[in-house]
Amino acid sequence: MPVLNEERHLREAVDQVLAQQYPGEIEVVLAVGPSQDRTQEVADAIAAADRRVTVVPNPTGRTPNALNAAIAASRNDIVARVDGHAMLPSDYLRVAVETLAETGADNVGGVMAAEGITPFEQAVACAMTSKIGVGAAAFHVGGTAGPADTVYLGVFRRSALARVGGYDEHFQRAQDWEMNHRIRQTGGLVWFQPRMRVSYRPRPNAKALAKQYFHYGRWRRVVSRTHEGTINLRYLAPPAAVLAMLLGLLVSPFFPLALIVPGGYALAIVAGSAVTGSGLPGAAKLRLPLVYATMHCSWGWGFLTSPRKLARPPGQAVRREEPAPRFGE
Template structure:
């Protein structure tokens, strides 16, 4: 028996990606009378909404609603409240999905009696530059993303703490509440941690995949990872709990702080310079030979090493800024008492 499913897709300035995302939805092998696709637009300044409008004329199950505040958790909450499905599936415009994506997620959700299930996320690139290939590699490698299983894959259905683009029973939101609208980033992580805290079951499914397109140049990649690291830390402040993060989220922070402090202290005591170079050369050597053993291309491997450094250092620096912001907020809070 088919169930009504609502797809919620937060968007803003996705003109380069939106057509491929919509084409994926149109090609789903799930009866369209049991499907609605709600695009929540954060006041796009490009042709995103115009492109969607050309599809709406032919596919009435596609809708657009406006998100004046422009941030993802508010978009998700607007979409959920406007939805009519028994299940909520959060999609991303920077991704494309196989034909059986919805049918498979529903099948596994019912089979496992899960509150949320998600697919393995395969990182791909539209560009064939060495920079784009390097970013694709580090975002798919355990040396880049640690034990982020939805990026490196699993062999069997596995109960986990979080998944990308979750497929939720709608009743979950009545039970634990909606997305935390204070969190510009890390809102999915926090929601899933809250779900687990309330005895919810979340599973990563191995035979369902989606393709995700990350940023394809180091500048935008750095900015994206920096903000993610920053908001992972800030989520602890706003939720007043460390339960929204895992050990793997702290490793880039420890790495970045170790480099910065050993370098700065080296001007006081020369021995710290040795520690700095030991960390940097050891880290670089391990990751360079890791990449070379797989790609066997010196130029690409060199770009991959840069990709690792950008990924880890940007995330770590973002986390450090998040910590400083938390300290400042705590000091201001005490002064106001």
């Protein structure tokens, strides 16, 4: 579990893991970064109270570094990635291990079931489970079990992690997609299992949501530059929309009809919000157009402005900080 500034949800997230209805041994490794809240104190207290929990440092604060450090400190042949704000259902690990055995997959994962508490979080949760907000990715909107490009979180065979060298610490974001790509490229199978539903707590405000999706877009562009042929129209839609709206605004003083583009987008978002947000409370429904626009524009702008210097040079090996995690042990 990579942990940074997770004081609010950490104890509940760990409790959900320890309470799994799973017949085998469970260990929890928390890789704690330099947080600005009481995360370190909470993590240490949890470990002191339960010998199944171990805390390891992640001085960089970066997610892939934390994951590699936690994997290196773990002992078992199956490794489940869990986030500090993800709430596992009680049968999550049992279903995952059964699915690994039944399918022969190297990694299985399920649905990122976003659930909000405040009106803004409820609006984000709605957008994150809607095709208007995130496209048709099964781990967001659901679907039937089967092979997938990537899945949410993931329960891995340690042998697969050893084969690909773990997470590439070059990728500050999109590290899951990137590693799943390498697993598939080396002959492995990534499997979507809709029975594995994980409750996810969305970002609490527009600023945090914009930052999240800006970095998603920026680092998805890095992945596409590193692994040719991994981009498709779904990923190009947000940057194309941002470019079209910017162009419309720029030429509108000389050609007023160009305002049809940003105006049409705004109308489409309002109409889409009315349909997808029909079951939301009023306060959340009012925030839904802002949420959609924030997600689309932030992702698109991050993709468009992603600097080439972020790309990992072709042929460079998967990067890990020293000492290297001993994935095969």
